[in-house]
Amino acid sequence: MKIGILSLQGAVEPQSGRISALGATPVRVRTREELFGCAGLILPGGESTTMIKLLLEYGLWDSLREYSLSRSVWGICAGAILMAERVENPSQDCLGIFPAVVRRNAYGRQNESFIGRVSLLIPGQEPVDDEAVFIRAPAFVSLGDQVEVLASFKDNPVAASCERHLITSYHPELSGSDFLHRHFLSLCQSTSSSRHVAAD
Amino acid sequence: MSEKNNVLEEGMRLKVGLAEMLKGGVIMDVVTAEHAKIAQDAGAVAVMALERVPADIRRQGGVARMSDPGLIEEIMKCVSIPVMAKCRIGHFAEAQILQEMGVDFIDESEVLTPADASHHVDKKAFRTPFVCGATNLGEALRRIGEGAALIRTKGEAGTGDIIEAVRHLREIKREMALVSRLSDMELMSEAKRLQAPFELVSLVQKHGRLPVPMFTAGGVATPADASLLMQLGAEAVFVGSGIFKSEDPAKRAQAIVKATTYFDKPEELLAVSKGLGEPMSGTSVQELQDEQKLAGRGW
Numbered sequence: 049m050k051i052g053i054l055s056l057q058g059a060v061e062p063q064s065g066r067i068s069a070l071g072a073t074p075v076r077v078r079t080r081e082e083l084f085g086c087a088g089l090i091l092p093g094g095e096s097t098t099m100i101k102l103l104l105e106y107g108l109w110d111s112l113r114e115y116s117l118s119r120s121v122w123g124i125c126a127g128a129i130l131m132a133e134r135v136e137n138p139s140q141d142c143l144g145i146f147p148a149v150v151r152r153n154a155y156g157r158q159n160e161s162f163i164g165r166v167s168l169l170i171p172g173q174e175p176v177d178d179e180a181v182f183i184r185a186p187a188f189v190s191l192g193d194q195v196e197v198l199a200s201f202k203d204n205p206v207a208a209s210c211e212r213h214l215i216t217s218y219h220p221e222l223s224g225s226d227f228l229h230r231h232f233l234s235l236c237q238s239t240s241s242s243r244h245v246a247a248d
Numbered sequence: 249m250s251e252k253n254n255v256l257e258e259g260m261r262l263k264v265g266l267a268e269m270l271k272g273g274v275i276m277d278v279v280t281a282e283h284a285k286i287a288q289d290a291g292a293v294a295v296m297a298l299e300r301v302p303a304d305i306r307r308q309g310g311v312a313r314m315s316d317p318g319l320i321e322e323i324m325k326c327v328s329i330p331v332m333a334k335c336r337i338g339h340f341a342e343a344q345i346l347q348e349m350g351v352d353f354i355d356e357s358e359v360l361t362p363a364d365a366s367h368h369v370d371k372k373a374f375r376t377p378f379v380c381g382a383t384n385l386g387e388a389l390r391r392i393g394e395g396a397a398l399i400r401t402k403g404e405a406g407t408g409d410i411i412e413a414v415r416h417l418r419e420i421k422r423e424m425a426l427v428s429r430l431s432d433m434e435l436m437s438e439a440k441r442l443q444a445p446f447e448l449v450s451l452v453q454k455h456g457r458l459p460v461p462m463f464t465a466g467g468v469a470t471p472a473d474a475s476l477l478m479q480l481g482a483e484a485v486f487v488g489s490g491i492f493k494s495e496d497p498a499k500r501a502q503a504i505v506k507a508t509t510y511f512d513k514p515e516e517l518l519a520v521s522k523g524l525g526e527p528m529s530g531t532s533v534q535e536l537q538d539e540q541k542l543a544g545r546g547w
Contacts, residue, residue, distance in 0.1 A: 153328065
């Protein structure tokens with residue numbers, strides 16, 4: 049299974065390592081063709097303003113929205129900001145593919161970055177204790193009714209899923225566990241099989 | 249599980265984590281809030297706030313120090329991307345002030361006049377991450393040993409001449425390739441030769457790369473320059489005087505951002521290289537006397 053990683057800028061490399069380790073093929077995505085060849089897409093951490101600029105300039109903005117209608121997308125930190133319905137601090141363009149209002153740099157600047165522990169509840173599994181690396185992290189200030197919260201830190205949601213999509217405000221690619229990467233691959237797998245059933 | 253993360257303690261992981269987020273991007277020198285906005289709108293992943301760009305420091309001479317904190321604060325207020333600022337080599341008091349202000353990265357930089365003739369800042373004592381310049385592997389590993397979370401190859405700042413950036417990048421890549429072929433038995437004498445911490449030399453042998461990201465700097469003036477350095481293995485690009493000393497900074501800044509993302513796609517490089525106006529005029533490094541070169545600062 050090919051898993052795309054949006055590679056305009058950001059923490060692409062740690063994602064590739066995780067995807068390969070789980071037996072899927074990571075694909076660096078910078079064009080529409082590369083995008084539609086993948087069963088799912090990770091929007092990695094990085095700078096959301098830079099990614100927005102390049103997505104718009106290279107005509108990938110609408111491609112991403114179209115892609116998200118039938119396949120799984122996981123936004124991490126800056127990636128979650130891109131997927132939001134509305135962004136605060138400051139207000140900026142977003143794809144609107146995940147029912148969330150996201151506040152940028154909600155915890156402060158780099159000096160306020162931190163590593164915490166969360167209890168991660170993946171649907172159909174026992175809760176697990178997981179490390180969460182927050183770097184100039186955003187906060188999910190409100191989530192749509194249909195959203196399922198997978199993990200919270202101090203009562204604030206930090207990982208959530210909605211249908212086939214996933215958002216996390218922290219960086220699972222920078223810690224030791226692979227729970228969320230496994231979960232994302234299974235989301236991609238089931239979205240991909242239901243798409244093929246629909247096509248038949 | 250990334251082995252690279254295993255060897256770093258928690259504070260260092262957060263520092264290197266931010267550097268990971270900047271990969272594949274362009275960090276631009278800015279001297280005013282207005283410049284900072286232009287840089288952010290052009291797609292910069294971070295800005296370096298300073299009073300004078302390196303070309304002006306070079307031309308005007310005198311002692312170059314940390315910028316006025318008021319100026320840096322003004323820039324921090326007007327952009328949402330990370331803001332970096334420079335302190336002099338070894339000037340830990342300037343670094344303490346920058347940390348207190350909450351800048352996102354401190355550049356202990358050879359572009360400013362060094363404050364200590366034999367010691368660099370003890371960067372482990374800080375919560376704020378540091379980036380340091382290096383011209384070779386030993387220098388890079390000494391800085392990492394002191395706690396730098398990011399290395400940038402030095403190049404020759406303020407010249408608009410890419411030759412030194414290429415030299416330093418190639419040198420570090422060449423030395424890393426050599427170290428990765430050594431047997432365990434050969435490592436200690438290699439550490440002695442490099443004048444670098446044994447544990448870090450051992451990590452390079454194991455992974456074939458630095459234990460922190462490696463960006464590049466010094467002399468970038470065109471989209472092609474950015475592409476060249478990315479193709480040579482840099483993971484992101486610092487642009488100093490190259491943008492705001494050119495005829496059309498906004499346009500050139502955007503073009504360099506695109507060239508850094510699509511560094512290996514000549515058709516995109518061609519498209520962004522057209523009609524950018526005059527680049528910075530620059531100074532050939534060959535014309536400089538040794539004492540005019542900034543890259544030799546630091547130990």
